[in-house]
Amino acid sequence: MGAYMLKRLISNVLLVAIAASMAYFLAATSLNPRAKYEGRQPPVAEAVVDGVLDDYNLNDKTPVFERYVTWVSGVVTGDLGKTWEGKEVNGEMGRRIGVSLRLLLIGTIVGSGIGVAVGAYAAVRQYTISDRVIGVTSFVIMAIPVFVIATMLTIGAVGLNNALGFTLLEYTGEYTPGLSGGWEQFTSRLNHLILPTISLCLGQIAFYSRIQRNMMLDVLGQDFVRTARAKGLSRRKALFKHALRTALIPAATYFAFAFGTLLTGAIFTEKIFGWHGMGAWLVDSIQQNDTNAVAAVSLFAAVCVLVAGLLSDLAVAALDPRVRVN
Amino acid sequence: MPILEVNDLNVTFRGGIKAVRGVSYQLGQGEVLGIVGESGSGKSVTSLAVMGLLPPGAEVSGSVKLHGRELLDMPEDELIGLRGKTIGMIFQDPLSAFTPVYTIGDQIAEAVRIHQKIGKDKAAKRAVELLDLVGIPHPDVRAKAFPHEFSGGMRQRAMIAMAIANDPDVLICDEPTTALDVTIQAQVLEVLKTAQRETGAGIVMITHDLGVVAGIADRVLVMYAGKPVELGTVDEIYYRPRQPYTMGLLASIPRMDRPTARLIPIDGNPPSPAALPPGCPFAPRCPMRVSACDEAEPDLERIGPGTRMSACIRSHEIELKGLDGATIYPVPEAPAETAEPRPRAERDTVLSVENMIRHYPLMKGAVFKRRVGTVHAVDGISFDVAEGETLALVGESGCGKTTTLQQIMQLEAPQGGTVVVLGKDSATLARADRKALRRDLQIVFQDPMAALDPRMPVGDILAEPLRAHGHKDIGARIAELLSLVGLDPSHAQRYPQHFSGGQRQRIGIARALALEPRLIVLDEPVSALDVSIQAGVINLLEDLKVRLGLSYLFVAHDLSVVRHLADRIAVMYLGRIAEIGTVDEVYGRPAHPYTRALLSAIPLPDPDLERSRERILLEGDLPSPADPPSGCRFRTRCPKRALLGAEEARRCAEEEPSVVRLAPVVDHGAACHYPEEAEVVVTSRH
Amino acid sequence: MRSKVVLARLARNPQARYGLVALLLLLLLAYVGPFVGAHTWTDKDFLAFLEPPSAEHWWGTTQIGQDVYAVTLRGMQKSIVIGFLVALFSTGLAALVGAAAGYFGGWVDRALMWGADLLLVLPSFLIIAILSPNLKGGSWLWFVVLLAAFSWMITSRVVRSMTLSLREREYILAARYMGIPGWRIILRHVVPNLSSLLIIDATLNVSAAIIGEASLSFFGFGVQPPDVSLGTLIAAGSGQVTGYPWLFLFPAGLLVLLVLSVNLVGDGLRDALDPGSNQ
Numbered sequence A: 001m002g003a004y005m006l007k008r009l010i011s012n013v014l015l016v017a018i019a020a021s022m023a024y025f026l027a028a029t030s031l032n033p034r035a036k037y038e039g040r041q042p043p044v045a046e047a048v049v050d051g052v053l054d055d056y057n058l059n060d061k062t063p064v065f066e067r068y069v070t071w072v073s074g075v076v077t078g079d080l081g082k083t084w085e086g087k088e089v090n091g092e093m094g095r096r097i098g099v100s101l102r103l104l105l106i107g108t109i110v111g112s113g114i115g116v117a118v119g120a121y122a123a124v125r126q127y128t129i130s131d132r133v134i135g136v137t138s139f140v141i142m143a144i145p146v147f148v149i150a151t152m153l154t155i156g157a158v159g160l161n162n163a164l165g166f167t168l169l170e171y172t173g174e175y176t177p178g179l180s181g182g183w184e185q186f187t188s189r190l191n192h193l194i195l196p197t198i199s200l201c202l203g204q205i206a207f208y209s210r211i212q213r214n215m216m217l218d219v220l221g222q223d224f225v226r227t228a229r230a231k232g233l234s235r236r237k238a239l240f241k242h243a244l245r246t247a248l249i250p251a252a253t254y255f256a257f258a259f260g261t262l263l264t265g266a267i268f269t270e271k272i273f274g275w276h277g278m279g280a281w282l283v284d285s286i287q288q289n290d291t292n293a294v295a296a297v298s299l300f301a302a303v304c305v306l307v308a309g310l311l312s313d314l315a316v317a318a319l320d321p322r323v324r325v326n
Numbered sequence B: 001m002p003i004l005e006v007n008d009l010n011v012t013f014r015g016g017i018k019a020v021r022g023v024s025y026q027l028g029q030g031e032v033l034g035i036v037g038e039s040g041s042g043k044s045v046t047s048l049a050v051m052g053l054l055p056p057g058a059e060v061s062g063s064v065k066l067h068g069r070e071l072l073d074m075p076e077d078e079l080i081g082l083r084g085k086t087i088g089m090i091f092q093d094p095l096s097a098f099t100p101v102y103t104i105g106d107q108i109a110e111a112v113r114i115h116q117k118i119g120k121d122k123a124a125k126r127a128v129e130l131l132d133l134v135g136i137p138h139p140d141v142r143a144k145a146f147p148h149e150f151s152g153g154m155r156q157r158a159m160i161a162m163a164i165a166n167d168p169d170v171l172i173c174d175e176p177t178t179a180l181d182v183t184i185q186a187q188v189l190e191v192l193k194t195a196q197r198e199t200g201a202g203i204v205m206i207t208h209d210l211g212v213v214a215g216i217a218d219r220v221l222v223m224y225a226g227k228p229v230e231l232g233t234v235d236e237i238y239y240r241p242r243q244p245y246t247m248g249l250l251a252s253i254p255r256m257d258r259p260t261a262r263l264i265p266i267d268g269n270p271p272s273p274a275a276l277p278p279g280c281p282f283a284p285r286c287p288m289r290v291s292a293c294d295e296a297e298p299d300l301e302r303i304g305p306g307t308r309m310s311a312c313i314r315s316h317e318i319e320l321k322g323l324d325g326a327t328i329y330p331v332p333e334a335p336a337e338t339a340e341p342r343p344r345a346e347r348d349t350v351l352s353v354e355n356m357i358r359h360y361p362l363m364k365g366a367v368f369k370r371r372v373g374t375v376h377a378v379d380g381i382s383f384d385v386a387e388g389e390t391l392a393l394v395g396e397s398g399c400g401k402t403t404t405l406q407q408i409m410q411l412e413a414p415q416g417g418t419v420v421v422l423g424k425d426s427a428t429l430a431r432a433d434r435k436a437l438r439r440d441l442q443i444v445f446q447d448p449m450a451a452l453d454p455r456m457p458v459g460d461i462l463a464e465p466l467r468a469h470g471h472k473d474i475g476a477r478i479a480e481l482l483s484l485v486g487l488d489p490s491h492a493q494r495y496p497q498h499f500s501g502g503q504r505q506r507i508g509i510a511r512a513l514a515l516e517p518r519l520i521v522l523d524e525p526v527s528a529l530d531v532s533i534q535a536g537v538i539n540l541l542e543d544l545k546v547r548l549g550l551s552y553l554f555v556a557h558d559l560s561v562v563r564h565l566a567d568r569i570a571v572m573y574l575g576r577i578a579e580i581g582t583v584d585e586v587y588g589r590p591a592h593p594y595t596r597a598l599l600s601a602i603p604l605p606d607p608d609l610e611r612s613r614e615r616i617l618l619e620g621d622l623p624s625p626a627d628p629p630s631g632c633r634f635r636t637r638c639p640k641r642a643l644l645g646a647e648e649a650r651r652c653a654e655e656e657p658s659v660v661r662l663a664p665v666v667d668h669g670a671a672c673h674y675p676e677e678a679e680v681v682v683t684s685r686h
Numbered sequence C: 001m002r003s004k005v006v007l008a009r010l011a012r013n014p015q016a017r018y019g020l021v022a023l024l025l026l027l028l029l030a031y032v033g034p035f036v037g038a039h040t041w042t043d044k045d046f047l048a049f050l051e052p053p054s055a056e057h058w059w060g061t062t063q064i065g066q067d068v069y070a071v072t073l074r075g076m077q078k079s080i081v082i083g084f085l086v087a088l089f090s091t092g093l094a095a096l097v098g099a100a101a102g103y104f105g106g107w108v109d110r111a112l113m114w115g116a117d118l119l120l121v122l123p124s125f126l127i128i129a130i131l132s133p134n135l136k137g138g139s140w141l142w143f144v145v146l147l148a149a150f151s152w153m154i155t156s157r158v159v160r161s162m163t164l165s166l167r168e169r170e171y172i173l174a175a176r177y178m179g180i181p182g183w184r185i186i187l188r189h190v191v192p193n194l195s196s197l198l199i200i201d202a203t204l205n206v207s208a209a210i211i212g213e214a215s216l217s218f219f220g221f222g223v224q225p226p227d228v229s230l231g232t233l234i235a236a237g238s239g240q241v242t243g244y245p246w247l248f249l250f251p252a253g254l255l256v257l258l259v260l261s262v263n264l265v266g267d268g269l270r271d272a273l274d275p276g277s278n279q
């Protein structure tokens, strides 16, 4: 197991390195940080711009490979460089990762938990009204892109707030600035979490519920469920004890995939609800031609994808005795 | 009074598929009722209907009474009190029948706790006792193992343990040994007999193997196309069958206990349950059919005194005239042997394998893969096949038969040793030579469904080898091939799924013949077929060999088929050859203890013989080929070694025996330090 | 024969039936609808800016006086074309790469799967976002290529693992023992026997691509003006959704309907093509 993990770690580090380097090259050759300084009034002298850009390792007059070497030598010591305005990428990233992880964690837990429960319920009640309602709803939800869901949620919140005459549901930012008490802070943060969580989770719930339902129905026809009933278990008990548990295994293999869609979903959610997380940064940094920030976001995304893959494998190993090694 | 009473049971599935039609039987205390019939004849559906475990959408009518209480209209919450308590069931495939994520012990304990109000630890202890009862070594440790960590035989024992956990009065066993090797089958059947002694239960034993039923059943019910066609005591059915289907079935099996004669196939296929013929369902295949047979379906009626029943309008006539299968069925003619074959030494050697080795890395874990050892799948075997000869390779599953075939078919250098096909060493073949050699070396596979690409019409399947080797006039050759194997050439446009199993196997044979090969490798060519169909395919293989001058390398686990088809036989055990020689020698005077055990484990379709036979029961399972025992590989299970003195037994553990010719002139060798001489198979007096 | 069975099963599945009907209606709307409307998508009505739906402009007008009906249908055409093309490319690529990796094994397998892993790890959203505005000179076809290039990996893994088990199937072994070359076996035996999976995958890829296009266009990284797609229209409309909801609701609604109907058809196909699945 140790040797395996080591091999996997090495290959993952390699993948991350290559992915981040490719993203860096792409960003460094396609984006133009100089544009940020050129259009200014009064005009800034070219030599000054060069100087500033050199400081930030963003000067397009330096050969790209040289810039890359500078960037890499920073990265290996843990320094991800500077943003186009000269801020430390590290500091910015630290703040933003916290924001994003909060959303992603809640999205994963709530999405998979509720999704699996709903799917299992639908499978047990196959062909009843509730199964059909769940099925149709999840189909519709899966057809709505996150940005449409998020936009609709904001419209809804605005409408509700207007109708009530006070702000019941918050829909911008992570908290209301200027609140004093710890408790007020806390409830405000919770309130701000509601809509983004819904926007992020709905798709996940729909996805997991479909998977879990289908997997359970697959398992349902298998011999061991019949054996369980031949022992004298009722259909319901056989389903819960034997089918549900076994059907969790394939659902866990989908975790990595679902997490990928969650990451993309987070971009929109953060952007639309005004959260300053990694997803929003990705969009902003491209629009602002911020090469080093783009590279940093790529690094983060690559690590996330690999960690999700690893978690998925670990979950499968935990659930399935057949793949464990003793 | 019978414990279980089934009356006029009918099961119809969606789409008008009449799977079971009017099955009636009674089962008494401690009695064993065998239900036999070809696949699809409704055996499993009958038993699932009794258990109330049919899938939704099945309509059931008739009556099933357990201790006089009607089960069919019993509410579900009362039924679950009976299932697993009064009536237990054992399924065919023991791997998929256990939930993969719980330990065997937990699953047995669960069965205990459903019906008995005892604590968890008590139930766990009871599970261990039950595992001990069915002969699982170290039951306390093995109870903590997961199903995939058990071998097939152990899983089936555990399944039996689970089924008898609550002392049921009725035990339904659905093909409990079909997935197992003969030596393991013999063990499991013993365990079943023990279980019956312990519980005094009545057993319904469902199988397609007439040998198994002969050994264990008191009475037998024969089913055909969802209907019972004959019912009687086991002696009546086996020695005096009175229904043409039963008679045909018994006549079509290759026998170990009689001199080899031409097999008698039953022509045609069982009818589809969705489109039954109007009268007797067997009429299209029946050699005794008269026009009255098509008028109405004959009912199961009493013939003669006693409980004997048969569903045939001509049963009385059969009884009066004392007819049997060999007299009513036409015996297909064997092709005339062209001249006396030359002695073996003068013939060409078409295949020669010397000290061949094939090892695999042993990987563990699906997610966290790593190498944990080496599987010695084939570990130095030698044999040769002379022109016009059939060599059979036999042994339990996992002993390396398939690996041997694959190594030969690949025509590449083996990891060790040599493979010489038609005088050409596979290690030194150039690409073009290898392709040319492939014309002369062809293969027929076990599973006729998997061997044909389901998305290609049969014509294209047969054309593929022809095109690959640049043949012209393909259409004519396809028609010729189809008629050669007894199929209608006009069916070339059909897809494989439109043919029955036996027909598909014939297509597979036709494909192998397309390039006019000299050596054909047959990997279990008839083991997936029902007996009545199997006989026809065996006859075809015999005919083709004579007509086309073929040589066969033939892998099988069914020793009766081997005796019928082969000239020579090589018995494999754990990647080595245990015994090799002519069929007459090896079957007549088996010298290796393993061969003797193998031969004695084969159930014979002869109740008297089965009752009187002494079985050599092997202990335990095949050891892992990743860790073969030192010295003689068979020593961990060898019954002979137990009788040896300490000094002699040590030799078995230290020195690996190699195949030694038993006498200077006979074609017979065994890899045992202490080979035996006496005969083992008894012949039938009937 | 088989296709008849599949069609019959498809027709028996109510979900798939609704999906198919809805999809046909939407296609009809996208391609015939523009001829029915009074305006073309390039027309600008300088007398009507940001008008709500009316008899003249069925779905209202934009801030530069375009007819929302005409523009939306134009955008929908683009979205549909992009969806189908991406699905075609990515499923085709997935089939070839996955089958080759699974069939040949060894270093071919390792190299191809490593490439797939790399593409999975690369943030596709970001790369397309950076590249596609720079391909202005080129056409939206580049955008299609990019979307396809980042959407085949998971399917190719599935294809690979199915090929691994197919490879041991006896009919494939038979072909190999006849001396038929590997690539011929892949094309004649492996890929046709995965066709169910591939058809289902292609269908679901259509909807994934439509959503993907819209997502990127939402931030201005996708289809570039003057071209329009549902994504660019939704993006333009979402800013003014409280005041002028018709700008948002029509393209968003059509997008959802389109994706929903394609998904329904895909799910129905799964039931019809995969005999082991639950009806």
Ligand SMILES: Nc1ncnc2c1ncn2[C@@H]1O[C@H](COP(=O)(O)OP(=O)(O)O)[C@@H](O)[C@H]1O
Pocket: B360, B361, B362, B375, B376, B377, B395, B396, B397, B398, B399, B400, B401, B402, B403, B404, B625
């Ligand atoms: N590709 C493989 N990788 C690892 N082990 C294998 C492989 N093929 C066969 N084996 C192992 O080799 C042994 C012999 O198998 P096989 O040749 O299939 O025997 P048989 O034909 O008698 O069933 C078994 O233990 C089997 O698990």
Ligand code: SF4
Pocket: B243, B244, B245, B280, B281, B282, B283, B284, B286, B287, B288, B289, B290, B293, B298, B311, B312, B313, B314, B315
């Ligand atoms: S009833 Fe007629 S067709 Fe049927 S088995 Fe008897 S003789 Fe044959």
Ligand code: SF4
Pocket: B592, B593, B594, B632, B633, B634, B635, B636, B638, B639, B640, B641, B652, B657, B671, B672, B673, B674, B675
């Ligand atoms: S060598 Fe010894 S252990 Fe092996 S078969 Fe002979 S007697 Fe048995």
Ligand SMILES: [Mg+2]
Pocket: B397, B398, B401, B402
């Ligand atoms: Mg085998």
